[in-house]
């Protein structure tokens with residue numbers, strides 16, 4: 334903005350009259366107004382394009398990765414979509430979400446990675462999260478990813494659940510994925526613990542989560558690829574169920 338006004342410097346010291354300087358300010362104001370209007374139009378267009386893209390994706394079941402920021406959503410997106418059965422790498426890139434078509438044993442579905450939900454999303458930012466929020470609203474299945482190694486992970490879960498509530502998506506078919514078990518062990522397990530005790534603790538954690546949240550859940554490490562097969566099998570069954578509900582007479586077995 335600074336350089337914008339340097340052309341007025343020369344006008345300084347003019348005698349009390351309405352000089353060319355002020356007219357220039359008016360002109361500059363108009364230019365800025367026009368520019369804002371143009372940008373608004375462009376944003377509207379991007380929004381329309383995103384909507385069209387969403388419509389064009391047809392009748393595939395849609396799965397979205399949701400969760401607090403930094404929990405491993407994007408890592409998991411790559412793990413799930415780049416697996417050996419991954420067939421097509423089609424990117425439907427919108428402003429801030431990535432959608433990929435994934436095919437598992439001939440069963441296709443759309444997987445989207447979204448921007449993380451954070452506590453107290455500033456209202457002026459909500460607009461820029463619109464495509465993430467739309468994506469979530471239009472999803473059939475949500476994968477709620479949690480970083481269990483984070484000391485505040487239970488608060489994070491609540492924040493995400495509140496956001497989903499506001500979106501009217503809290504009753505959506507949901508799979509809870511408790512991620513970063515490797516980090517959890519590293520942080521909280523003492524070296525002297527024997528394997529049996531470690532396994533028992535993990536089992537207790539699993540039971541605690543199962544009791545706390547009314548959704549199917551899997552404990553994984555996205556970076557170490559631990560329990561990814563179990564996650565895939567669980568998710569595949571959930572997607573199958575959605576297809577069966579949607580196309581009761583058409584679904585073959587995948």
Ligand SMILES: Nc1nc2c(ncn2[C@@H]2O[C@H](COP(=O)(O)OP(=O)(O)O)[C@@H](O)[C@H]2O)c(=O)[nH]1
Nearest residue numbers: 402403404405406407408512513516554555556
């Ligand atoms: N130790 C560990 N780190 C992970 C795991 N999954 C993701 N991360 C790391 O956590 C950070 C955030 O991951 P990212 O996928 O970008 O999170 P997002 O913000 O939810 O998309 C990155 O540094 C990842 O490498 C995991 O299972 N274990």
Ligand SMILES: [Mg+2]
Nearest residue numbers: 406407447449
């Ligand atoms: Mg991410």
